[in-house]
Amino acid sequence: MPLRGLCGIVLSISLLSSAFALDETESVIREAVNDGKKDALALLERAVNINSGTMNTDGVREVGKVFAAAFADAGFQTRWVDGTPFGRGGHLVAEHGSRGPKVLLIGHLDTVFAKDSSFQRFERVDETHAAGPGITDMKGGNVIILQAAKALDAAGVLDELQLRVILTGDEESRGRPLDLANAELIAAADWADIALGFEDGDGDPATAVTARRSSSEWQLTVTGKPAHSSQIFREDIGFGAALEAARILDGWRVALSAIPNLTFNPGLVMAGTDIDHDESNTRGSVFGKNNVIAQSAVITGGLRAISPEQIARAERLMGGIVDDNLAQTSATLSFNHGYPPMAPAEGNDELLKHYSAISEELGYGPVVAVDPRRAGAADISFVAGRVDAALDGLGLMGDGGHTVDEVADLSTLPRQTQRAAILLYRVARGDVSLPGK
Template sequence: MFKIINTPILLFLATSLSLLLVTVAHAKTPLDINEQKIVKQVKLALPQSLKDIEQAVNINSGSMNFEGVKQVGLLAKQQLSEIGFEVQWLDGSAFNRAGHILATHKSNNPNAVKILMIGHLDTVFAKDDNFQYYKRLSKIHAAGPGIADMKGGNTIIIAAMRALTKLNLLDNVSIKVLLTGDEESSGRPLSLSKKAIVDGAIWADIALGFENGDNNINTGMAARRGYTGWTLNVEGKPAHSSQIFNDEVGYGAIYETARILEAFRAQLEQEENLTFNPGMIIGGTSIDFDLDKSAGSAFGKSNVIAQKAKVKGDLRALSNKQLKSAKQTMQNILKNNLNHTQAELIFEAGYPPMALTSGNLALLEQYSQVSQDLGYNAVIPANPRKAGAADISFAAEHVDMSLDGLGLMGTGAHTKNEIADLTTLNKNIEKAAILIYRLSKKSHK
C-alpha cells in the first residue's frame, strides 16, 4: 500500500543531504524468476525496438505538421493495440494541435496500483526541415530528428509494455500511456491542451515520464523547473535627443527598459534554481512584433528619444512558491519608473514546476535499486538546471510519486546533431519494466 505525502523538501539536489537520500549503498538483491524473464524478453525483442525507433523517426512530426503527428500516433496506436491496450486518438483541434494518443490497460484488481506513462509524438523539426531521416552511425549510435527527444522514449514505453504483456505480468497494475502531440509547442489554451495529462494524473497514483532528461543514464528527474513566458512593454516620451534627462522629457523607453532588466538581474540572480532570460528586445520611435513568428522590427533615429520598447523572456522556477515570489519581485521593480516612462509586465500561462518531494525521491530510490540489481549504476537526482520543462509537470502535483528522464539518452536534442546512445535502450527498457513489475506487487487503497 502506497502512502506518500507530497510535501516539499527544503533541500537542493546538489547538497550532500539530498544525494544521501538516494545514494546510500544498497545491497544488490537477486532478480526473481519473473525479473530474469523480463531481462531475457527485452533482449529478444531488442531488434524490434530498434526497428520501431527507425520507423517513428522517419516520419516527420514537427508540432505543426498535424498529419505527421497523427501518422506517428497511428503507428503507436497499432503497436499498443497489438499488445492489448484500448487505444484512442484525442483530437486536438480545440487547442490548434494534432492531438494525443491515450492507451489504457485496466486491471481487474480494485487495489491495483495505477500508473500514468508519459511521452510525446511531436518534434521541433518542421515538415520542410532538411534533417528528416534516421541514420545508423555505428553499432552504438544513431542520428535522426527526435530520436532521443523523444521517439526513443516512446519506444521504451511500448517495449516495456510488450515484455510485461508477453510474460502475463500486468494483471495487478492499471496503466495509461499518454503520448501527447504538442509537448514541443503547446496548444492553447493550456487548460485544453494539457487536460488529458491532468485527467490521467488525477486517476493515477504514480506518473513516469520518458523524456531524455539531462541525457545521463545515471540520473533521474525527481524535480523539474516550470516555464513561464513574460512580456515587458515600456513607453517613454519622444523628443529630440538633446533634451534627454531633463524634467520635461525624462529618460525614454530604452533607458527604462535597461533599468528594469538590470534590476531583475541584480535582485534575483542569486536565487537558487531560478533563471529569467530576456530572449528578444526591440525599441525605438515605433516597433512592430509578430507573435506567431516571434520576430519584430523597429524604427528610430540616434537623435530621437525612444518612445517604445518590448522584451520577450522566460522565467523558470523549481516550486510554485519560488515562482510567485519572483513574479512579485519583478512587478515591484516596475513601480520605480524613471521620469516620464511607464511599463507593464505580462506573465503567460506556462508549465508548472515539478517540485522535489519525498514521494519523488522514494520512487527514484526504487528505480535506482532496480538499476543496481540489474548490475548497472545507482541513479541519483539530476540537477533540474540541466533540463527544460516537460509534460510531466502538469501531472506531478496530482500523484503521490513522479519521476522523469527515463527515456533514451543522447546528445544534441533540438539540433541537427541529435544522436542517440543505443547502449541505453535495453537498459532503460529493463529498468522501466522491472520497476512497474515491482510496483504492481504493492496494492494501493
C-alpha cells in the same frame, strides 16, 4: 590459502550476488526485454522515419497510428484525441488493466524538426549509435514504454497494474488553449497514483529527473516622453523608454540572479520612436533616430522557476522594480504561464530510490537526480503536482537533442526498458511505499 585472502573472495562473491538480486519474475522480465530488442529497434526506425514536427499534424497523426497499432497488438485499448480544438495533431491514449496501482506513462509523438527540415531519416552511425530526428526526444522513450509493458506481459504480471499511456502531439510546441490541450493529461493525473515520464533527461543513463523548472513568458512594455536627445535627463523630459527598460532589466538581474534555480531571459528587445511588434511570430520592426529620445520599448522573454512559490516570489520582485519608474516614464509587465514546475517532492525521491536500486541490481550502477537547471519543462510538469509520486528522464539516452546532431546510444534501449519494467513490477507487488500511503 591465508584466511585473509579467503575472506576477501567470500566478500567479493557476496557483493556480486547482492548486485544481481533479481527474483525469478524479474529475471524473466529482463530476458523478455533482451528478446524484444530486434522488434524495438525496428519500431524505433519506423517511427523516426516519419516526420512529426509539431505543426506537421498529418505526420503526428501518422506516428500516432504506428504506436496505436503496436499498443493494440500488445493488448491495450487505444483511442485518438483530436487536436483540432487546440490547433495540433492530437494525442494517443492507450489503456490496460482493471486492478492494482494506477500508473500514468507519458511520452510524446512530435519533434522539433519541421516537415522541410534537412534532418529526416534514421541512420546507423556505428554498432551502438543511430542518428535521427526525435530518436531520443522522444520516440525512443515511446518504444521503451511499449517494450516494458510487453516484458511485463511475458512475465505474466501485466494484469497486476492499471496502466494509462498518453503520447501527446504537442510537447515541443503547446497547443492553445492550454485547458483543452492538457485535458487528457490532467484527467489521467487525477486518476493515477504514480506518473512516469520517458523523456531523455540530460542524456545520461546514470541520472533521472525528480524536479523540472517551469516555463513562463513575460512581456515588458515601457513608455517615455519623446523629445530632442539633447534634453534627456531633464526632470520635465525624463530618461526615455530605452533607459527605463535598461534599468528594469538590470534591476531584475540584481534581484533574481542569485536565487537558486530561478532564471529569466530577455529574448526580444526593441526600443525607439515607433515599434511594430508582431507578437504571434515573436518578431518586430523599429524606427528610431540617434537625436530623438526613445518613446517606446517592448521586451519579451522567459522565466523558469522550481516551484509555484518561487514563481510568485519572482513576479513580486519583478513587479516592484517595474513600478519604481524613472522620471517621465511608465511601464507595465504581464505574464503568460505555460509549463508549471515539477516541484521537488518526497514521493519523487522515493521512486528514484527504488529505480536506482533496480539499476544496481541489474548491474548498471546507481542513478541520481538531474540538476533541475539541466532539465527543461516537459509534459510531466502538468501532472506531477496531482499524483503521489513522479519520475521522468527514463527514456532512450544520447546526445544532440533538438539539433541535427541528435544521436541515440542504442545500448541504453534495453537497459532503460529493463529498469522501467522492473520498477513497474515492484510498484505492482507493493514494494514502493509512497508518502501518505
